[in-house]
Amino acid sequence: MNVLLTVGTGVQFDRLLRAADAWAARHPEHAVTMQIGYSDYQPAHAAEFFRFMPFAEFQKRFDAADVAVAHGSAGPILGARRRGLPLVLVPRQKQYGEMSNDHQVEICEAIRGESALHETVLDAGGLGAAIDRAIEKRRGGLAYEPHLLKDRLVATIAAFVESAARD
Numbered sequence: 001m002n003v004l005l006t007v008g009t010g011v012q013f014d015r016l017l018r019a020a021d022a023w024a025a026r027h028p029e030h031a032v033t034m035q036i037g038y039s040d041y042q043p044a045h046a047a048e049f050f051r052f053m054p055f056a057e058f059q060k061r062f063d064a065a066d067v068a069v070a071h072g073s074a075g076p077i078l079g080a081r082r083r084g085l086p087l088v089l090v091p092r093q094k095q096y097g098e099m100s101n102d103h104q105v106e107i108c109e110a111i112r113g114e115s116a117l118h119e120t121v122l123d124a125g126g127l128g129a130a131i132d133r134a135i136e137k138r139r140g141g142l143a144y145e146p147h148l149l150k151d152r153l154v155a156t157i158a159a160f161v162e163s164a165a166r167d
Contacts, residue, residue, distance in 0.1 A: 001135050004065035005034045006076055009052070012039040013071060013098060016090045019124035020069060021045050023131055030135070033061060067134045069127070072104030072120070074157060077111065080118070084143035086134035087118040090127060103164065110156050117142055 005020050007013040017039050024032040024045035031047040035058065043049045053061075062068070062079050070076030072091025080087035091104030108120040117137060121130045 001030045001066040001138065002064055003030055003032045003067045003069060003131065003135075004061055005032065005069040006071070007035060007037045007039060008071050008073055008075065009037055010071070010092070011098060013037065013092060014039050014041040015096055015098070015124050016069075016071070016127070017041045017043060019127040020131075023128040026128070033065075066138050067131065069131060072108040074107065077107070077118070085117070086137040086142065088127065088130045088134050089118060089120045090124060091120065091122070093122070107160060110160055114156075
């Protein structure tokens with residue numbers, strides 16, 4: 001299986017990268033590609049890692065993935081849904097100094113339970129088990145039906161943006 005991890009273009013996310021690299025060390029049978037952004041940690045067990053690349057090239061990596069692991073942002077959520085990929089979300093959190101607020105946690109909470117294909121992991125210690133479950137979902141043929149989720153997703157994101165704008 002091809003596992004794609006993205007931390008986006010924001011601040012470092014070493015907590016996620018360390019946990020994912022530990023999982024990759026235990027699972028050399030899977031090709032793990034990591035976009036590490038501004039993080040200090042450099043994976044030792046990923047098949048490949050890079051900081052940034054042109055958007056079109058990154059989209060090709062996303063297209064080749066079987067499972068996605070990402071920070072709690074709308075970009076990877078929508079990307080995984082468009083491709084029917086199981087998705088593990090690990091939102092950046094204020095308590096770890098990864099964000100100035102917990103808006104990524106709020107985004108993940110807003111879509112919790114919406115699909116069997118994604119789950120949120122707040123404690124990076126649970127990442128490995130979540131990736132294992134995502135791989136099993138992929139092997140089982142589970143996939144998003146984007147046309148069924150589009151209206152609810154758009155409404156959820158719009159409500160979140162309106163709420164954030166009021167705060």
